[in-house]
Amino acid sequence: MPKIGLFYASSTGHTEDIARLIKAKMTENEVDLHNIADTVDNAMQNYDLIIIGSSTWGEGELQDDWEDYIDNLDNVNFSQKTVAMFGLGDQEDYCDNFLDAMGIIYKKIVQHGANVIGSWSTDGYDFDESMAVNDGEFVGLALDEDNQSELSNERIDKWIEQITPYFNK
Numbered sequence: 634m635p636k637i638g639l640f641y642a643s644s645t646g647h648t649e650d651i652a653r654l655i656k657a658k659m660t661e662n663e664v665d666l667h668n669i670a671d672t673v674d675n676a677m678q679n680y681d682l683i684i685i686g687s688s689t690w691g692e693g694e695l696q697d698d699w700e701d702y703i704d705n706l707d708n709v710n711f712s713q714k715t716v717a718m719f720g721l722g723d724q725e726d727y728c729d730n731f732l733d734a735m736g737i738i739y740k741k742i743v744q745h746g747a748n749v750i751g752s753w754s755t756d757g758y759d760f761d762e763s764m765a766v767n768d769g770e771f772v773g774l775a776l777d778e779d780n781q782s783e784l785s786n787e788r789i790d791k792w793i794e795q796i797t798p799y800f801n802k
């Protein structure tokens with residue numbers, strides 16, 4: 634069972650709930666959960682397979698714990714690492730900054746050589762701008778617990794089906 638490190642942060646608990654759900658659903662892998670708020674600087678170094686979860690706050694800003702942590706990513710060599718990302722946001726109230734934090738973290742880890750898998754279609758979402766869109770797709774799973782929570786379960790299942798072969802090859 635290849636081991637995955639899932640690193641997330643959460644202000645009101647949404648991203649934390651989703652992180653736990655993903656762990657429970659990923660039966661083909663052992664998933665270690667790491668809340669970024671309690672994570673030591675170089676913890677990602679210990680995993681070749683990584684999932685990163687983030688919500689967006691302010692107007693297109695990182696969640697506070699990610700804000701404090703993100704510079705540590707400059708010290709991680711991602712060139713041998715496979716990374717999948719998920720982001721939480723609110724496409725109605727923040728339609729110009731939907732899921733921006735996922736895009737900010739994506740940019741950083743790609744600069745450091747990460748192989749990012751698990752991109753996600755923008756179909757079914759209604760927003761104007763997002764830093765999490767690259768080449769017409771979200772760079773990771775897009776979730777909106779504020780407006781589309783009823784769709785999350787199915788989206789997560791589909792995404793796990795999509796990423797699992799890459800994590801287990």
Ligand SMILES: Cc1cc2nc3c(=O)[nH]c(=O)nc-3n(C[C@H](O)[C@H](O)[C@H](O)COP(=O)(O)O)c2cc1C
Pocket residue numbers: 642643644645646647648649688689690691692693694696721722723724727730731732733778779
């Ligand atoms: C003050 C405030 C600012 C927010 N800013 C954004 C934003 O810029 N973009 C976005 O997509 N969502 C934004 N959101 C929505 C949150 O990302 C969303 O509620 C998310 O589920 C929170 O997850 P968490 O509890 O794990 O931090 C904002 C929410 C609040 C209350």
